[in-house]
Amino acid sequence: MARLLYLECSPHAGRSAGAQMLRPILDEFEAKGVRVTTRILSGPTLEPISTHYARAITSPGQPNDNAFAGSEQLIGELEHSDGVLINTPMHNFTVPAALKLWIDYVLRIGRTFVSTPDGKVGLLQDKPVLVLVRSGGACTGDDARQPDFLTPYLRHVLHTIGIGSVQFNYLAGREPPDHMWADARRNVYSFLNLLSSNGASA
Numbered sequence: 714m715a716r717l718l719y720l721e722c723s724p725h726a727g728r729s730a731g732a733q734m735l736r737p738i739l740d741e742f743e744a745k746g747v748r749v750t751t752r753i754l755s756g757p758t759l760e761p762i763s764t765h766y767a768r769a770i771t772s773p774g775q776p777n778d779n780a781f782a783g784s785e786q787l788i789g790e791l792e793h794s795d796g797v798l799i800n801t802p803m804h805n806f807t808v809p810a811a812l813k814l815w816i817d818y819v820l821r822i823g824r825t826f827v828s829t830p831d832g833k834v835g836l837l838q839d840k841p842v843l844v845l846v847r848s849g850g851a852c853t854g855d856d857a858r859q860p861d862f863l864t865p866y867l868r869h870v871l872h873t874i875g876i877g878s879v880q881f882n883y884l885a886g887r888e889p890p891d892h893m894w895a896d897a898r899r900n901v902y903s904f905l906n907l908l909s910s911n912g913a914s915a
């Protein structure tokens with residue numbers, strides 16, 4: 714059985730346009746046997762990074778520190794998934810604060826990556842990730858009038874922990890045209906079809 718981790722990063726949570734497009738598709742795949750873990754990142758779900766956590770993460774040799782309980786939960790959700798679907802808005806040219814907080818709990822030296830003389834090396838197993846990006850204006854292509862720090866940043870973050878199979882789908886504009894929604898829906902279907910067929914053959 715395939716396991717999907719779905720990260721919802723919009724402050725509108727389940728009411729965001731992306732989430733409303735995704736929900737019936739996720740329900741359909743759940744009915745077919747895909748196990749979906751939904752993690753809503755907006756709102757008071759994650760504590761801001763505390764002094765305790767910041768001290769623990771930068772102190773070598775304390776892997777079982779209780780400061781890591783929340784971090785372990787999020788890393789466990791990632792480890793126990795076969796694929797990840799991220800629905801996120803662009804906020805000020807990059808990821809929203811809610812997703813940044815998730816990143817700060819999931820990128821942990823000695824746990825999800827190690828530092829070597831040649832740079833950081835990821836410790837998690839690679840898995841496919843699809844990122845749906847909603848933005849008020851175009852952020853890629855010839856029409857973009859703003860920089861896109863979200864794509865290279867999130868790609869780098871995931872690569873740091875060992876996840877290199879990342880695809881992005883952009884839904885730009887206050888009301889993205891129908892063809893953009895159709896493309897997004899098609900990408901989600903092919904992503905989930907592949908995930909569930911991999912899960913069935915595993």
Ligand SMILES: Cc1cc2nc3c(=O)[nH]c(=O)nc-3n(C[C@H](O)[C@H](O)[C@H](O)COP(=O)(O)O)c2cc1C
Nearest residue numbers: 723724725729730802803804805806847848849850
């Ligand atoms: C705090 C904040 C910052 C934003 N920054 C950008 C931005 O840098 N570029 C952009 O194109 N849209 C920006 N937007 C617009 C959102 O990306 C856009 O409204 C998007 O559709 C929201 O998606 P959601 O409904 O899934 O949250 C910003 C919105 C907010 C609330």
